[in-house]
Amino acid sequence: MSVSTSTDYEYQDPFRPIYEVYSIVGWLSGAVGLALAGAWHGAPGSYYAAVGAAAVWGLRDVPEAMRLMAQRKRLAGRSLTFGSLSDIKAKMAQRPDAIWLGVGFRWGQAEAQLASEIKRRSPQRMIADDPRKGQPWLHGIGAVEEDVYLPIDHARGHTLIVGTTGSGKTRLLENLIAQAILRNEACIIIDPKGDKELLATARAVCAAQGRPDRFAMVHKAFAQQSIRLDPMKNFASSAQLATRVATLVARDKSLDAFSGFCQKTLKVIADGLLMMGKKPSLRAFLQYVEGGVDGLLIRTLAYHFSLVAPPQWQSTTTDARRSIAAKPGVTPDQATAKAYVAYYRESQDTVQGMKSAVIDGLIGQFEHDRTHAAKLLVSLIPILHMLTTGDLGELLSPIESDPTDQRDILDFRRIIENRRVLYIGLDSLSDPMVGTAMGSLLLADLASLAGDIYNYEGASVPIACFIDEAAECISDPTIALLNKGRGAGFSLTILTQTFADFAAAVGSEPKARMILGNANNLICQRIKDGDTQRYVAENVPETVIRSVARSQGASNNSISPIAFTGSVSESLKEETCPLIDPATLGCLPDLEFFANISGGHVYKVATPILRMEPNCGTQA
Ligand SMILES: Nc1ncnc2c1ncn2[C@@H]1O[C@H](COP(=O)(O)OP(=O)(O)O)[C@@H](O)[C@H]1O
Numbered sequence: 187m188s189v190s191t192s193t194d195y196e197y198q199d200p201f202r203p204i205y206e207v208y209s210i211v212g213w214l215s216g217a218v219g220l221a222l223a224g225a226w227h228g229a230p231g232s233y234y235a236a237v238g239a240a241a242v243w244g245l246r247d248v249p250e251a252m253r254l255m256a257q258r259k260r261l262a263g264r265s266l267t268f269g270s271l272s273d274i275k276a277k278m279a280q281r282p283d284a285i286w287l288g289v290g291f292r293w294g295q296a297e298a299q300l301a302s303e304i305k306r307r308s309p310q311r312m313i314a315d316d317p318r319k320g321q322p323w324l325h326g327i328g329a330v331e332e333d334v335y336l337p338i339d340h341a342r343g344h345t346l347i348v349g350t351t352g353s354g355k356t357r358l359l360e361n362l363i364a365q366a367i368l369r370n371e372a373c374i375i376i377d378p379k380g381d382k383e384l385l386a387t388a389r390a391v392c393a394a395q396g397r398p399d400r401f402a403m404v405h406k407a408f409a410q411q412s413i414r415l416d417p418m419k420n421f422a423s424s425a426q427l428a429t430r431v432a433t434l435v436a437r438d439k440s441l442d443a444f445s446g447f448c449q450k451t452l453k454v455i456a457d458g459l460l461m462m463g464k465k466p467s468l469r470a471f472l473q474y475v476e477g478g479v480d481g482l483l484i485r486t487l488a489y490h491f492s493l494v495a496p497p498q499w500q501s502t503t504t505d506a507r508r509s510i511a512a513k514p515g516v517t518p519d520q521a522t523a524k525a526y527v528a529y530y531r532e533s534q535d536t537v538q539g540m541k542s543a544v545i546d547g548l549i550g551q552f553e554h555d556r557t558h559a560a561k562l563l564v565s566l567i568p569i570l571h572m573l574t575t576g577d578l579g580e581l582l583s584p585i586e587s588d589p590t591d592q593r594d595i596l597d598f599r600r601i602i603e604n605r606r607v608l609y610i611g612l613d614s615l616s617d618p619m620v621g622t623a624m625g626s627l628l629l630a631d632l633a634s635l636a637g638d639i640y641n642y643e644g645a646s647v648p649i650a651c652f653i654d655e656a657a658e659c660i661s662d663p664t665i666a667l668l669n670k671g672r673g674a675g676f677s678l679t680i681l682t683q684t685f686a687d688f689a690a691a692v693g694s695e696p697k698a699r700m701i702l703g704n705a706n707n708l709i710c711q712r713i714k715d716g717d718t719q720r721y722v723a724e725n726v727p728e729t730v731i732r733s734v735a736r737s738q739g740a741s742n743n744s745i746s747p748i749a750f751t752g753s754v755s756e757s758l759k760e761e762t763c764p765l766i767d768p769a770t771l772g773c774l775p776d777l778e779f780f781a782n783i784s785g786g787h788v789y790k791v792a793t794p795i796l797r798m799e800p801n802c803g804t805q806a
Pocket residue numbers: 266349350351352353354355356357358776777795
């Protein structure tokens with residue numbers, strides 16, 4: 187922060203008493219008194235000309251007095267407002283190329299200056315006690331209130347919404363979601379907390395559009411009304427799938443050594459399945475992580491031999507298997523696996539195409555010390571169990587051949603191509619671990635699809651992806667979505683309570699800064715956390731705040747005590763500060779926010795709460 191002083195500027199304290207009123211009252215009452223006296227005494231016309239001049243002199247201050255009074259009235263703030271879908275449609279019709287954020291005004295030097303004046307003079311004492319949360323005067327600073335829009339072009343890339351719990355993030359999100367649905371974009375809504383109103387709004391907007399079939403949801407608590415969605419559908423490589431699942435145990439950084447082994451094991455399993463033309467699934471992962479890879483190794487080797495080995499491989503291995511099985515403590519599966527492995531190794535030099543990296547990986551896993559492997563995989567088994575059993579298991583590992591289950595099986599590609607609206611409720615409040623795992627898997631699947639669209643296909647459908655309480659479900663694979671999403675037609679809106687939560691979710695503060703630095707637009711609602719306030723303030727342009735410093739002094743000397751010297755000085759001080767003072771962010775009322783959009787344009791905005799009943803109108 188730099189400070190300079192100057193006396194060259196004209197400066198007016200906006201909170202000085204409105205002296206103009208005294209002048210107006212004095213001059214006008216004088217004029218009225220003189221006019222009455224003149225009438226009483228029958229004064230000549232020239233007398234009234236003087237009276238008129240006095241009245242005009244009194245009236246000259248009226249505009250300034252009215253400006254100051256209007257400003258004070260605005261500073262009393264505004265109430266929460268409610269809006270209907272028709273209101274939103276009307277706002278969209280005015281600017282079809284933009285997203286309506288609410289009503290407000292541009293926040294520039296003058297507004298920052300006024301806010302600084304108010305804070306300096308303690309707003310609580312200047313404005314009557316107010317039971318509402320935050321400081322309502324903040325929205326009164328703007329002289330004119332108008333609709334604030336974010337051009338759709340500028341929304342491509344990411345928008346970050348930060349705000350403490352209860353500040354109105356999800357209510358703002360409802361407005362944004364309603365607009366994305368009405369614009370016919372494919373919408374994917376991830377809601378860790380399972381906000382009932384958010385779910386109802388997304389569904390109701392589709393219905394109001396005359397397209398209730400656009401809406402679909404995945405929600406453990408409403409399993410019967412859910413669609414089924416496989417989070418293992420899209421992947422670029424077996425390593426990517428393995429990382430997707432291994433990350434579920436890697437959120438706790440102390441497990442890094444474990445998660446490395448988990449990743450390797452899962453990759454080996456996925457490779458084996460893919461080699462046989464089978465799709466890796468959460469159930470298959472659980473089966474081979476928990477029970478060992480013996481069965482998978484046997485099937486993969488048999489499949490491989492059938493392709494590359496001469497037909498007598500079966501008789502050769504049968505003899506070997508019998509002799510191994512005769513040894514004590516060897517299970518039939520182990521005997522078969524060992525016999526197959528021996529044949530695989532022996533025939534590598536003689537049979538063309540026998541050597542296979544996938545089989546080598548499986549053999550490595552099969553021969554790894556079992557007790558050691560079990561210790562390293564122990565953390566993966568419970569989470570895989572939770573994801574593959576009960577209602578959630580049916581939703582996330584759909585069995586296509588089950589004729590009794592009529593629920594649709596969808597995947598992100600179909601959702602996007604058909605411009606559906608998918609609500610994913612993670613139910614994190616009742617089970618944070620499962621909610622986080624589910625969110626992380628689904629986002630990784632979506633990220634992989636985004637990668638495909640970005641690399642090979644090009645964006646053809648606009649995709650609006652909304653992630654509420656992002657700290658609950660963002661993990662490493664999701665970062666790809668953040669990085670490549672834009673090129674794949676995604677606009678991501680990410681909501682978080684604090685910067686620290688987000689940094690913890692992505693692994694480190696520098697990483698979080700890098701990701702958030704890529705966010706084109708930043709919306710900040712009430713923020714209590716100091717670090718987050720500072721983060722936001724750092725990311726807005728700077729401005730100059732002026733204040734007057736006054737000093738006076740008097741001195742005398744002991745030889746002639748009655749000789750005084752005195753001094754009075756006044757100087758204008760200028761400080762370079764962020765356009766939004768960090769502390770101001772802690773004072774925002776519900777549903778009010780600062781928006782730093784379109785490359786550094788800062789607005790102060792208030793948004794209404796969407797009510798889906800018809801004709802609800804706007805009310806205080
Ligand atoms: N129907 C309503 N009437 C009045 N206030 C409401 C209503 N719905 C929400 N709010 C206000 O919105 C706030 C919650 O908004 P919400 O979007 O759920 O917050 P966040 O998602 O940031 O935790 C509440 O504090 C409440 O003041």
